[in-house]
Amino acid sequence: MTKGIVLRKMGPEDQVWVKDLLRERWGSPRIVTRGRVHKVDQLSGFIAEDQETPIGLLTYRIDGDACEIVSLDSLQESGGVGSALVAAVIETSTKHGCKRLWLITTNDNITALRFYQKLGFRLVAVHRNAVDASRELKPEIPLIGMDGIPIRDEIELELRIDP
Numbered sequence: 001m002t003k004g005i006v007l008r009k010m011g012p013e014d015q016v017w018v019k020d021l022l023r024e025r026w027g028s029p030r031i032v033t034r035g036r037v038h039k040v041d042q043l044s045g046f047i048a049e050d051q052e053t054p055i056g057l058l059t060y061r062i063d064g065d066a067c068e069i070v071s072l073d074s075l076q077e078s079g080g081v082g083s084a085l086v087a088a089v090i091e092t093s094t095k096h097g098c099k100r101l102w103l104i105t106t107n108d109n110i111t112a113l114r115f116y117q118k119l120g121f122r123l124v125a126v127h128r129n130a131v132d133a134s135r136e137l138k139p140e141i142p143l144i145g146m147d148g149i150p151i152r153d154e155i156e157l158e159l160r161i162d163p
Contacts, residue, residue, distance in 0.1 A: 004050050005048055005049070005050055005055070005079075005080070005081060005084060006048070007046050007048050007049075007088050008049065009045070009046060009047075010044065010046060010047050014047060014054075015041055017054055018041045018045075019041050021054075021057060021073060022040055022041065022071070025073050026040075026071065027138075027140035027142075030138055031070055031071055031138075032138045032141070033068065033070065033103075033104040033134075033154070034104060034127070034130070034154065034156075035130075035133060035134070037138065038059075038061070040059050040071050043059040043060065043070055044059065044060055044061065044062075044092075045059035045071075046058050046088045046089065048074070048081045050076070055074070055075045055076050055081055056072075056073060056074045056075060056076070056081040056082065056084075056085055057072070057085075058071065058073075058082075058085035058086065058088070058089055059071045059072075060089050060093075062093065062096050062098060065097060065098050065099045065100065066098055066099070066100040066101075066102060067092070067093040067096070067098045067101050067102070068101075068103060069086070069089060069101065069103040072085060072112075082115060083119065086119055089101065090159070090161065094161055099160065099161055100159075100160060101121075101158065101159040101161055102124075102156060102157065102158040102159070103116070103121075103157055103158075104154045104155065104156055104157075105154075105155050105157070106131060106145060106151050106152075106153065106154060106155065107126075107145075107149065107151065107152055107154075107155060108144075108145030108146045108149035108150070108151050109145065109146060110146065110147070110149075111146070113157075116157050119159070120159055121157040121158060121159045122157060122158060122159070123155060123156070124156050124157065125155070125156040126153055126154075126155055126156075127153060127154040127155075127156065128152070128153050129152055130153060130154040131151050131152055131153065134154070
């Protein structure tokens with residue numbers, strides 16, 4: 001991890017920054033995964049800071065023995081921020097007795113697919129055309145994503161957690 005990076009839990013004092021980041025990067029503070037609308041600013045999360053300036057955000061939700069990473073944003077690519085945030089949620093998930101850490105990304109997000117697989121996540125499902133249903137809940141999801149790839153499918157990745 002980059003020298004000087006500090007991780008902390010997201011708190012109520014972060015609401016404005018979190019909402020602004022989510023609007024800029026996700027179109028709104030709402031994210032849809034597997035037909036569920038998440039109000040991301042109301043989830044648990046971690047913020048990465050460099051000299052007290054936020055440079056990364058990871059939000060998650062725990063449901064039984066599974067933890068879902070709902071969002072991950074690093075404002076400093078390739079600096080270890082994303083990896084540090086994922087390590088923090090793995091530690092939290094383990095403490096809560098979770099056996100599975102999982103997430104959804106879309107078929108156009110090749111960067112995320114590469115990143116998570118390098119961290120040991122496995123592809124476990126492709127939910128074909130699932131983004132059509134997500135657009136009914138969040139119309140601001142664009143039709144075309146990264147590198148001009150049409151956004152159609154939700155891709156599910158997971159990391160099994162050994163207690």
